[in-house]
Amino acid sequence: MTALDNVSIGAEGGVVTGLIGPNGAGKTTLFNVITGLQSPSSGRVSFDGDDVTGLSVHRRAQLGIARTFQRLELFGSMTVRENVQTAAEICELWSRKETPARTRTEEILDRVGLRAVADAPAHTLPTGLARLTELGRALATSPRLLLLDEPGSGLDSAESGEFAALLADLASEGAAILLVEHDMDLVMQACAQIHVLDFGVHIASGAPDHIRSDAEVRRAYLGEAVEA
């Protein structure tokens, strides 16, 4: 079955780009194709102008692509700190870093707000914090492209406001952030540019206000235009 049909989506550095669409629209598939966990039946993935379609998962990560997972992939037997630290250490294997992994780990823990739970075993975390841990882990590789798969689920509205600010902050440092999210408040708040996927097809893109009023988008989400 075709999960993605001829989708062309770009993400630029310094900006948070939103990727939304109803369930089954192919968003996670797209992330898998970008990170190399799935291969596209046709088409190319390029990163910084280079074709990365044939590269292995870890090679792409080493080029600067990092992600979080909708179905969590935490290191469950480790603490939150160890999760981030191990990521930083894996990164040290392929990239020269000025600051040692431990220092960067502490910086990241503060930055994403995991200080209070740093010593908790990862498998005991509530979803919201677990997703933040995955974000912290991804940040430990200093990615140039950050793919976030539903990081907002499990956050309450105050937390999601802070989270949007964090994303903006991260983007301002030059990384490209691609955000898949169902929490529309978060998407509208955080994203400068939004792409809408429906049924594997790219149906709209634009600024938040444009997307909100787009008829196609409303149809995709609410099924308004369908006549029985």
Place this chain on the structure above:
Amino acid sequence: MSAHAIELIDVHAAYGGIEVLHGVDLVVPEGSLVAMLGPNGAGKSTTLKAIDGRLVPTSGCVHIAGRHMNGASTKQLARAGVCSIPEGRGVFPNLTVEENLRMVTQLHADLSMSEVAERTYARFPILGNRRTQLAGTLSGGEQQMLAMSRAMVSDPSVLLVDEPSMGLAPRIVAEVYEVLRQLAAEGITMLLVEQFAQMALSIADYAAVMIQGRVVTFAEPADLGDVAGAYLGASA
């Protein structure tokens, strides 16, 4: 006990220690169709799982036809008439269409294969043409029809349907909804989880809106107001 086909009282449920239902209260009156709406991650599918036995609630009560059903297995509930059609096509991809239908006959002793096949192929002639084909090779719409056939032939006392429109083209969705409409017209009690609010509301008697693990609104479609906010952000 009341005549409610399904009644949930303060149901809590969790996946591996992480609570996702924080006290769901819900009533599905006998013979009615309740559409359950709400954004992703609100706990709609989890609620269905708590009813059909795939997930055992950590606390609270699940009543089906007035009977306390917490902890009953999926198989027991299925044999007791709870028909659940899970999200993402409830078919066995490596069995043929006919073999899939044969699985349905396990539900009742008096359900004969020929009867099941006859009724299914009468309603969906396309499946009749594909009876020896593996279900996994069918189109998404055909798979959903095959899944729906279990509901059509097994005469369930309660029908739970999870996002029947997921990943389907609008024309196919309309066809699936036509079947749901007919089942509702036959008086089958139905709890329908759907992300496409408008479509679900067009056939529903009541709507329940779920947000963050709780049912926050329960009303007739006409009294519901604008649900778009729940999906597209509060300011929409």
Place this chain on the structure above:
Amino acid sequence: MFPAGTSSEPRTRITLGEFIGLTIAGLALGAIYAIAASGLVVTYTTSGIFNFAHGAIGMVMAFVYWQLRVEQHWSAPLALFVALLLVAPAIGLIIQTTLIRRLNPNDTGMALVVTLAVMVALMGIAFTLWPQTQGRLLPAFYGPNAHLSIGGQLITYEELISIGLAVATAVGLRLFFYNTRLGISMRGVVDDRQLMAMNGRSPAMLSALSWAIGAALGGLAGILTASTYSLDIINLTLLVLNSFAAAMLGRLRNLILTFVGAIVLGLLDAYVVGYLKLTGWLVHLRPVVPTLFLFVVLLALPAVHLRSGTAAIAKAIRIPAGARSLGNGVALVVLAVVVAPFLHGTVLGNVNAGVALGIGALSIVLLCGYGGYVSLAQYAFFGFGAWLFSEVGHGGNPVGLLVAAAAGAVLGVIVALPALRLRGLELALSTLAFGQLAYYMFFLQPEVMGRSDLAIPRLHLPGLSLESGDRNLIFLTVVFALASAGVLALRRSRFGRILVASKDSQVAVATLGLNLRLSKILLFALATALATFGGALYGSTQRLVTADNFQYVSSLFIVLIVYVYGVSTPGAALAGGLSLAIAPLLAVHIPVRFQAVTYFMTGFGAFVLLGRPTGIIPAASEWLHDKLPRRVLHEPAVGTVEVSRAAASDA
């Protein structure tokens, strides 16, 4: 393992008639493999658990059949009916409902170890009920002289029966899985267990049924093997390896390919015997034919893709801090110093051997405990290390130890390479195949240690004689303490964290930029180096070894025992090594009939794992930790309560 019995007579010229005869013999053997392998496939596909005890069930059924047929003088049909349609399914059901049901198929290590434990326990039962001191023969169904003659070739009825039963099994399984509702649901449950429950059929019942069917097929294969070849506990139990090789062709899922694989294996066996001169270094080629076939299949199989969503929630085990582990080491050495003078003779020798094995078994902690890869070839590495030390450690030169370790690292890479692309289960079984290959094709060679004892010099350190046993014990204990401190230090290091992270989620580490293949190779190299190092010390402690010291079956035992004690704990390696070395001493003091007690203890000990997956030692230390007052231990408590409070304050 090959059913022993028919010895190979090299032939010079083969006529067409002989070719037909060989082919029939090969088909008959392939038929038995096919029946056994199909049982394995049915169980695996439906329940998701690879049944290591499959051969052992067949073995027990062969003895049950013997009991009924020979001891009770039942008629063959009645005995067969009771054995295959009542007893075997009952055994399968009992195993499934009491043990297998509680396993998580994603936890390959635990699933392997528990079925391995069942195998060992069944062997213990068989050794007790049917002591091998008495010779037993299963009568052929039609007597030894019943045969047909085709083209001048004698074809026994037994062979025809095997072939006929395999055909019947194939047809029967086909009809069952495609024409009955129950059979179809067993295929369907593989796709979606919950959906099967929604269709009113219990997935657990279907899994149980698959074990019953698997046990019956295993039993049939066991009885056929026993009546054609011999009634031998070990050989019958290891039939599982040959049927695994056949089933691997269909990746343990495809019945048709499994039958093809089985027939090819049977024919290969017959032709190898018929056409090759099995002399010289090829003398033991026959038993490893399935192994070689398996390696070819493994190399040809396509690589497995990383899958997300399979991350298992693992329970963390406390890693002792550096100071603490050093303290433990010192305490251990002090204990050795105190105990050594009181030990003499064989006891001292066996304790020494146990500590040396413990050093080698630390490799299991590295590989299985930290890395999550089950290796079933440790004794091959021990043997290799011992042999190397005898070759290069002249006069007990300690450089020989380093050479052994370095060569071990290379060997580890060679073993890991073909299995890199595979899943944990396939990897584990390919290491077992490697162990078998090493035993038959290397250790059994006269030039190595096959014909006579291999003399190995006692290690000689400059200025320190280890000739006396008590000194050697203290020395070995020091080495163990240092090695386990090293293993723990490794666990606390960057590499250790990366290992554990890879075990928790392969997808995550790959998307963080880790080259999983490289880290896997590194882990295998390290662990194997440790194993050969320990093996060299073991050899130097024993002074005389034979191939029997490095039986490939022993690898199963040591992994099992280390798992039972706690596979993530270095102490478990020592406990495991000592248990294996001391068990024979105890056996002397118990009646012959109960000598199988070690099998029981090992087998049933593993059932502990179901309740305490981290093993005995961590469970005991946790228990102590809970009993002792907190302030004695000076350890901060981090628990879920604190976590949720912290989470709340963070919000």
